[in-house]
Amino acid sequence: MEFEKIENALKKGEGEEVRIRGWIYRKRRTGKLIFAVIRDSSGIIQTVVEKGKVSEEEFNDAKKALIESSVEVEGIIHEDERAPGGRELHVTKFRVVSFAEDFPITEHQSVEFLLDNRHLWLRSRKLTEVMKLKSEILRFIREWFHENDFYEVTPSVITMNAAEGGATVFSFDYFGQPAYLSQTAQMYLEAMIFSLERVWSLTPSFRAEKSRTRRHLIEYWHLEAEEAWVDNKKNMDLQEEMISHVCRRVAEECKPQIEFLGRKAEELKAIEPPFPRIKYERALEILREKGFEIEWGDDFGVPHERALVEEEEKPIFVTNFPVEAKAFYMKIAPDGKTVECADMLAPEGYGEIIGGSEREESIESMIERLKKDGANIENYEWYFDLRRYGSVPHSGFGLGVERLVYWIAKLDHIRDATPFPRLLRRAYP
RNA sequence: GCCGGCGUAGCUUAGUCAGGUGGAGCACCCGGCUGUUAACCGGGCGGUCACCGGUUCAAAUCCGGUCGCCGGCGCCA
Known part of the structure; x- marks a missing residue:
């Protein structure tokens, strides 16, 4: 038998x-x-x-x-x-x-003990359901990209570029040269659109920031896409279609998992295009009406994002952030003050899950902004080549997979969206 | 990095304010029970009171320092 x-x-x-x-x-x-x-x-x-x-x-x-x-x-x-x-x-x-020895995890447990025994706690009902759900979410993401003519590509995680913005990187010795663990595959994806036009990738990304919040992991799975011939608006269309597809499919196929975790299938079925889109400037007004003191040029923190989406049922986009608040590769808008970017904020206070933008095509504009950040221009020569040889309008976005799971599974901490969370004070087991 | 909290048996904790022989529940072991649902009942095993130093006749308890973890902020996806 x-x-x-x-x-x-x-x-x-x-x-x-x-x-x-x-x-x-x-x-x-x-x-x-x-x-x-x-x-x-x-x-x-x-x-x-x-x-x-x-x-x-x-x-x-x-x-x-x-x-x-x-x-x-x-x-x-x-x-x-x-x-x-x-x-x-x-x-x-x-x-x-x-025969098992005395199992250390019994009815009363503390967060610390469960994290020390993560390799055993993975057997719990909750983590079992989350891991099943994550597997299915990845399947639905792949499904959507496949149906929408994207190629899945596999960029490197080891890089010589100290990458975007001021974010902190992990460095190591690469046979005598300094190298870094990737924070984003974006520039590599941009290189690949000139042969494949629409590409996406799923890679680990690393952030050495000393963030202590319930929505940060030191190592996380980064889903990124890049599309030739696409502007910032069309980029948002693609993002909301993808997220809606994933939510609908989860509602259809993962009902036992999500309901065990406290998320109703109807809530996910209601996620469908279009998502509200507001400009940064309008978001500032809303925040000021809610009593925040915030200046033009400030980026949003956790409390700001939460305030913008606490009453929403669908994700929203916040577009056109000030040039100085965002990275050098984002296209400057016709107004000259903002960039053609969009952050997707998940509802119920969960906050940013996607950051995307149309990419700057002017090498001069990028050099100017990189210099302001004190970056070493030489490292970007290969990237500027992409603009020199048949540049086209293009856009892309990046999504933190664990943040998506965190929101969909209604978790109270992102660490439960990954089996072995790497946190500020913990890389064991 | 800043602010706050916590650290007592394998686990969860009482005791700390007000110094005087550290208690309990769970787990485990032994015994009982033919329908349990986190079973129950009786017994047993189990402690560097995070660590270092100080005060005191006497420190889990008071004082100083160190370490570890958690939560929030900042920074970021």
Whole structure:
């Protein structure tokens, strides 16, 4: 007999024989009966081991086996209202594959202890559901790019460019030369649009900033796209279509995962184009009406973003930030003061999930802004070549995958959107 | 980097204000129970009170310092 996934075993009828394998999730004993709840990747089922119905040795093994012991179990499915879920497995054969030692995680846990034991806490229901959801979100993202004529490309994560803005980078010795861990693949993607026109990539990105917030990871999965012949408006159209596609597909296919996590499928179904678009200037007015003291030129902090989206049900775009608040590669707008950029802020106060812009084509304008930042112009020569040989209008955007998961899964901290979070004070396990 | 909080058994904690032999629940072990749902009942095992120094007859407790973690801000996706 083949092993059955627990999900399927639970669908079998009264009296049917099944064989499952997994880990002991909970165990209760009462005299001659042992109730062992078994979990595998698909779900959990209560098994009943009764003295006399299995060999003496098997009964004793079942008695001894602690939580998280791995087991193979055969038995008969019975409907019983006393069982969680109304169905259980009456065991005829109980084999312990490996006896677990005392499992350190018990009913009361602190954040610190769970992070120290992340490798074990990944077995919890919550993280299991989040990891399944993340896998599906990535699948839907890939689905959308494929349907919209994008090529998936694989840029390098090791770079000589100390990258954008003033963001801090991790540096290391590359056979005697200084090199850095990438913060963005954007410039490499820009190079590739001249052959592939529409490209996207999924890479790890690294930020050495000492950020201590619930929405920052030191290492995160960065999804970036770059599109030839596309301006900032069309760029926003693409972003809202992609996000809406992912939300709709999650609502359709991941209902058990999201509802376990407290996110209603209807809330995600309601996410569809168009998303509200407001200019930075208008956002300033809204913030001032809400009592913030904020000057033209200031970038938004967490409280500002939260205030802009706390009452929204869909994500919003904030466009046309002041030139001095954004990176050198963003195209300067006709007004001369702002850039053709757009930040997508997730609703319910979750804040920025995407940053995008139309790219500057004037080499002079970029050099001027890079000099203001004190950057070494020589490092950008190859990038300027992209403007020298048949430049075209183009735009792109970058999305923090964990931020998307954080919002969709309604998490209270981004660390739970990734299996082994790298945080300011933690890179173990 | 700044501000705040916390650190007592494997885990979660009481005790710290007001110095005087560190208690409990969970986990684990032993025993009991033929329908448990975080099972229950009885017993047992388990402590460098984060670390270093000081005050005191006496420090988990008071004082000084160090380290670690958490939360918020700043910075950023």
